[in-house]
Amino acid sequence: MDDIVRQALVKWPNVPSCTGWLMLDRRGTWRMRDDAAQASGSPGEPIRHEALLGFINRNYDADESGQWYFQNGPQRVYVELGYTPWVVRLSADANGVLVLQDQAGGTFEPTAVFIDEEGGILFADSSAPARAAVLHDHDLEVFSTHATLADDSMNGEFHWNNQVVLPLEALRRGDVAARFGFVSSPAANA
Structure with missing residues (x-):
């Protein structure tokens, strides 16, 4: 986990998590899912920004119940899995x-x-x-x-x-x- 993420967690420990906005598809592509994509069941738009992809990959983990998430600063963004983590x-x-x-x-x-x-x-x-x-x-x-x-x-x-x-x-x-x-x-x- 990045140091900047650890610092944000200390500074803002109670930020609510979110679900539905990020997906790892069956081919390993990270996808952003806005409200329309979530409502339609669409996988969403592929994320192509290399720095953002690196940030997601470095801060990707699972909680104790097996739910995978991306720790985005103080907020956990839970990941929809196209198949496996x-x-x-x-x-x-x-x-x-x-x-x-x-x-x-x-x-x-x-x-x-x-x-x-x-x-x-x-x-x-x-x-x-x-x-x-x-x-x-x-x-x-x-x-x-x-x-x-x-x-x-x-x-x-x-x-x-x-x-x-x-x-x-x-x-x-x-x-x-x-x-x-x-x-x-x-x-x-x-």
């Missing part, structure tokens, strides 16, 4: 070493891999509690190059850097939030 990109460097990087630019070391009924790929890491990250759909080809799928395409193995073989487990999309302890749509009284 983290979205990862999968790439291979020139030597074929795989790298997973989350939307905030951090590395993600997978310890488990899942597939949902829509073909979405999810990774979990070893943090406590485990973080859940959905794979950006543009990286499915890279994933498939390093995976062996069973005939039903709901099971198989993922070969992580030729060192670790992670079983590919089926997981219903509707069960992901409960399994990993996060809230997709924070309560209005957060």
Whole structure:
């Protein structure tokens, strides 16, 4: 968390939180949701300002009930999640070493891999509690190059850097939030 945010929290400790105004979509894009977007159920406008994106990413966290928020100075802005609190990109460097990087630019070391009924790929890491990250759909080809799928395409193995073989487990999309302890749509009284 930025020092300026910590200072604002001390100076103004009782600023009410807000919900509905910020979304992390299924592809890891931060979106601003005005009243019209919220009323229509639209994902809102993508945030493109690099400094603001950096500020959001540095001050992104979860509360004790699994609701993710951006600490905007003294105010918590709870985040609507398009799927999971983290979205990862999968790439291979020139030597074929795989790298997973989350939307905030951090590395993600997978310890488990899942597939949902829509073909979405999810990774979990070893943090406590485990973080859940959905794979950006543009990286499915890279994933498939390093995976062996069973005939039903709901099971198989993922070969992580030729060192670790992670079983590919089926997981219903509707069960992901409960399994990993996060809230997709924070309560209005957060």
